[in-house]
Amino acid sequence: MKFNVISPKTKTDLLKAMKNETYFRFGAGYTDLIPEMKKMEDIGYSIINLAQLNDQTFRNIKRGQDVIRIGTLATAAQIVNDEFIAENFPVLHQAANCLASSQIRQVATVGGNLCTASPSGDISCALVSIQAQCEILSESGNLRLIPIADFFIGPRKTSMKNNEILRSVIVPINVKHHEVHSGFLKVGTRRSMECSVVSLAYHILTDKKAIIHKAGIAIGAVAPTIRYAEEAGNFLLGKNISSIHPDDSELFANEVLKYASPISDLRASAWYRSEVLFNISKSILE
Amino acid sequence: MSNEKMTEKLKVIGKPQPKIDAGIRITGKAVYGQDIKLPYMLYGAILRSEHPYSGFSIDVSEAKKLEGVVCVITADDVDCNNISYRKDHPILKKGEVNCLRDEIAAVAAESKEIAVQALKLIKVNYKPGHGIYDPFEALKPEARIINKYLKDTGQGKNISHKFLYEHGNLDEEKRKSKEIVSNRFVLPRVTHCCLATSNITADFSPVTKRLTLYSSTQVPFLYQRDMAHALKINPSDIRVVQVVIGGGFGSKLDMYPFEPIAAILSMKTCRPVQIIFDREEEFIASPTRQAMVMDIEAGIDKNGRFTFREANIVIDNGAYTSWGATTPFVMMQTFSSLYHVPACRFESKAVYTNNVYAGSFRGYGNPQATFALESTIDLLAEKLGMSKTEMRLINANFKGETSGQGLTYYTCGHKEALEMVIDKSKNQNSEFGIRNEKRFLFGTGYASMLHVGGGAKIYRSDGCGTRVNLDDYGHLTIITGSTEIGQGSETVLAMLASEELSIPISKIKVINTDTDVKPWDVGVHASRTTFVAGNSLLGAISKLKIKLIKKAAEILQCTIDELIFVNEEIKSEHKNNSVRIEKVVREIHFSQPNELCTENFFYEPSSEFQDKDYKGNVSGAYAFAAQAVKVEVDTYTGNVKVLDVYVAQDVGKVLNPMGLTGQIEGGVLMGVGYGISEELMVENGRILNPNFHNYKMLTASDVPNIHFYPIETNDSQGPYGAKGMAEAPLIPTAAAIANAVADAIQARIYSLPVTPEKILKALKEKNIKHK
Incomplete structure (x- = not known):
């Protein structure tokens, strides 16, 4: 297996490499790329290795006044260890914490999880539920910002162009609220080294009277892309989270299910995915 | 002696003992098949069928032309006997494949990469047919014969092996029954997932005409015999050296085609040839539970x-x-x-x-x-x-x-x-x-x-041989026919010897990897090693002890029944005097009777053939x-x-x-x-x-x-x-x-x-x- 590797150290080097190379792939944590390359007869592209890039915007998790900026080279372990995220965005903390295994979390990056655009990406699903934005840098140095829901356009397909790189994801800090009801439910056979068969990310904010005033729901592994279940979230607005009627829980679960179009594959049947999605959706309100 | 009394006296048995090979394993010093590198070694790779059932023709001419390729073989290039317990398995398949694992060609090349590249240059023209994947379909009268190599077809069409067993009066017991249940249970295929994938390094010497196999087999002596039969050579010309085995669990009880293929490539090139499966090949090409x-x-x-x-x-x-x-x-x-x-x-x-x-x-x-x-x-x-x-x-x-x-x-x-x-x-x-x-x-x-x-007792002998050697410095070497596949048997053997002779485990070596050296054993299976190899070792040690005690009695001027082994000494319980074991060994060696402290023992369990x-x-x-x-x-x-x-x-x-x-x-x-x-x-x-x-x-x-x-x-x-x-x-x-x-x-x-x-x-x- 022969291929060319370019390891830019600075943003300038990076942009130059992106300009110079016609066919290239980015390598960051390599947890997906190496298995993929092993399957190929001829690699046919260069690797722009991001592992040595020193640019802190790419690497850090940084809290501003209204947003948290997560560099795409931040690892899953960095997310897990971030106390502010753990406290304010349990959904993201939990999603990062159940990704693969402890060893892989040390190298797998946020950017890799997003750009692989797997329908079962755990960190991606959590970021969709909290309506993060993607900050995309082009080879000419221009930045554009798009809602994460528009980032995924199909299985393993994103809306990024060939001459672009995802630099950060920007998470809006929770609006004024009293309590956060937030979590990530991952269904699979094993407790680690598992790829979600069904996943549900929820991030619900309530006021002092336990009334829901913001609700983000995202589902994974049940559609060609991760889906933001907007109507399901809207359904919850104005309801009291501590006294939701079981009928409403089921109605909510049905709303979530409307966004699912699961397939049968090796890991589970479409029937199973729908059943489980319904069950775990209602479980978050029980 | 009552159990309590015996347990009380035991110094080694029953006490936790880390595995004696733990150190080399955790520090990376253990030599697995993947670690073997021999001078002038070639790398082998196998082309397997793309279809589970198909006719095929094959053209390897382009692969042979690739620089770095030393040898390419197909069924036409080999003269071998079929392998397997029923001798129904050709090593390389000709004209027809019957499952996805089927080996149709093999390459030996200067590097792994070249070998893999050469496989891609082999042209295979398949004519896929309708395979039979359900055993109940295969049992139907109209089903075609799947395995054409099985000679003894007396068990019925498409049946490899049939068992019928009965005891008691079934009808009478059915009548006596208050309740009867009847159900169908379905069991899946599962696989061993050994951490070390299948591996073999074959080294044929054109000078001695002998074949050395660095192998992970669990059954070295049956393997030696099976390999000899397959290759039509004498078993004694095959030396099996067992590498450190990275998981067996039964998967290495049979010899599979990749092993004689490596041997054939080595015999044809007169150079060592190594074949190592990657993980996907391991999943596809290693056997499963039924x-x-x-x-x-x-x-x-x-x-x-x-x-x-x-x-x-x-x-x-x-x-x-x-x-x-x-x-x-x-x-x-x-x-x-x-x-x-x-x-x-x-x-x-x-x-x-x-x-x-x-x-x-x-x-x-x-x-x-x-x-x-x-x-x-x-x-x-x-x-x-x-x-x-x-x-x-x-x-x-x-x-x-x-x-x-x-x-x-x-x-x-x-x-x-x-x-x-x-x-x-x-x-x-x-x-x-x-x-x-x-x-x-x-x-x-x-x-x-x-x-x-x-x-x-399935094979003609269920026995195990042991040779023990106590050297002039009081260290014991156990040469056992049995095999260590990670189960900890060599540690148990060392513990048994330590208990018997009062020699610390650190002074005991277990040699168990070379058929040129070790005595015969049927192999690791049936949870038998501690029992059979343990008894075999105890037999050898008991002979050794008699020899030592005789000499010690001479030295200590006492009778043999009053002597015990304690703290690396042979001690008279009555006279309260003692002599170091190593000194007794030297006395036996360097003065009369001028012998070595070496004993052999073969243990055959008292079990019966059915x-x-x-x-x-x-x-x-x-x-x-x-x-x-x-x-x-x-x-x-x-x-x-x-x-x-x-x-x-x-x-x-x-x-x-x-x-x-x-x-x-x-x-x-x-x-x-x-x-x-x-x-x-x-x-x-x-x-x-x-x-x-x-x-x-x-x-x-x-x-x-x-x-x-x-x-x-x-x-x-x-x-x-x-x-x-x-x-x-x-x-x-x-x-x-x-x-x-x-x-x-x-x-x-x-x-x-x-x-x-x-x-x-x-x-x-x-x-x-x-x-």
Whole structure:
């Protein structure tokens, strides 16, 4: 297996490499790329290795006044260890914490999880539920910002162009609220080294009277892309989270299910995915 | 001497001893097959069929032209005998392939990359046909013959191996039965997942005409014979050097085509050739546990005593036969002899299909049989309205029993094991039943097992040879025929020798890897090594001790019966004087009788061959165990969380508690995987999940609480009373899990693994019925 590797150290080097190379792939944590390359007869592209890039915007998790900026080279372990995220965005903390295994979390990056655009990406699903934005840098140095829901356009397909790189994801800090009801439910056979068969990310904010005033729901592994279940979230607005009627829980679960179009594959049947999605959706309100 | 008194005096046996090879393994010093590098070595690679059933023609001319390619072979280039237990397996296939693993060409090249590239240059013209993937289809009269190489076709069309066993009066026992249950159980393919993938380095010397094989085989002497037969050479011209084996679990009981292929490439090139599987190849091209369908009928009288069992089993053999086709030997024992049963009829057929072939795997058919039988016992208890534990206890095996098949239990801890796990599992642990929301259901399941514990007389000899050598400095070398595959047997051997001679373990070496050096042994299987190799070692040591004591008595001027071995000395108990063992050795060596302190011993267990009806006392001892499993079932997802596994096992005698616990824990986890997650999925002869991503082998985070209670019955046949124990912990686990899940959800899953999807479906069907 022969291929060319370019390891830019600075943003300038990076942009130059992106300009110079016609066919290239980015390598960051390599947890997906190496298995993929092993399957190929001829690699046919260069690797722009991001592992040595020193640019802190790419690497850090940084809290501003209204947003948290997560560099795409931040690892899953960095997310897990971030106390502010753990406290304010349990959904993201939990999603990062159940990704693969402890060893892989040390190298797998946020950017890799997003750009692989797997329908079962755990960190991606959590970021969709909290309506993060993607900050995309082009080879000419221009930045554009798009809602994460528009980032995924199909299985393993994103809306990024060939001459672009995802630099950060920007998470809006929770609006004024009293309590956060937030979590990530991952269904699979094993407790680690598992790829979600069904996943549900929820991030619900309530006021002092336990009334829901913001609700983000995202589902994974049940559609060609991760889906933001907007109507399901809207359904919850104005309801009291501590006294939701079981009928409403089921109605909510049905709303979530409307966004699912699961397939049968090796890991589970479409029937199973729908059943489980319904069950775990209602479980978050029980 | 009473057991307590003996235990009191023991200094090494029964004390935890880290494995003597632990150091080299954890520091990376162990030489696995993957680490072998010989001068001028070539790298071999195998081209396998793209279709499970197809005619083909092949053109290797382009591959031969590639720079760096030294040799390319197809069936036309070799003159070999067919391999396998039924001699139905050509090493390289000609004109037709019968499963996806089929080897059609092989390459030896200067580098791995070149070898792989050369494979791509081989042109194969396939003419795919309709394969037969269902053994029941293969049994139909109109089915074509799948394996054309089997010479003895007397067992029926497309049947590789058939077993029929009976004892007692079935009709009468059926009449006596108050309740009868009849069910079909379906068992999946699972694979060993050895951490070291299959590997071989073959080194043929054109000068000596001898072949050296660096191999991971579990059965070096049978392997030497099989290889010689395949290659049409003399077995004595083959030297098998066993590398450190990175997992066996039965997968290395047979010789497979890649091994003679490496040998042929080496013989043709006169250079060493190495073949190493990558992980995907390992999943595709290494044998599996038998997938099978079991129809079981069983009865019970009004008092809850078992009356009869009838088992009809169809095994998917795959395209060729391995030793695994003989797993019914073990399965029939479970049906005929686990719990007392007056009548039993057992019939099995290993049926050829165009699927990948099965092999042998830890437990050797017993996990399948135990799952079907123990599920059946629960169903009988439910039907009769009797407690599941009570029913097991009143039917348990007992000391002195000779089963319908002729197995004689000189010691038997079955009832004790059952009582232990029933009692211990009653004391609920902290997690069990706490989350009593309606979402989570809790259940407890029980299962027992019976397995050979003193070898198994299947081959012409079930023996093991040992040579011991005590050197002039008082260090002992044990040269044993037996093989270490990670199970810890060489540590146990060193412990036995240490106990006997009072020599510390640090002064004992175990040599066990070279057929040019070590005496004959049948191989590692049937949980036999501690029992057979242990007894063999004790035989050799006893000869050595006589020699030492004679000389010591001369030196100390006393009688031989007053001498004991203590602290590396031979000591007179009466006179209170002593002499260092090493000094005695030197005296024997350098003065009269001018001999070395070397002794040989060959031990053959007292077990019998079974007759043509499969009756007879096939093992020197029998191991019994019971397990209780507690599970939590999530009714929203169908996920099973195995909370606790209680293991009570009749091990005869605990020799190394640390090694024993390791085997128990590893076995249980393998059983949990078989129970809830593992399955090699095959569709139309193709493997759908040849990777750890979709083959759900469990990880460290899935390990349940394992509570182990060894039961010591001190078998007079075993070394210090020990029995074989290593396969046992895996055998009843899946059965107990399935029973626990049924207890929790009040619905039964009749197939393994008990997946979340099956559970959710069963719950749904149950709810529909109730509504």
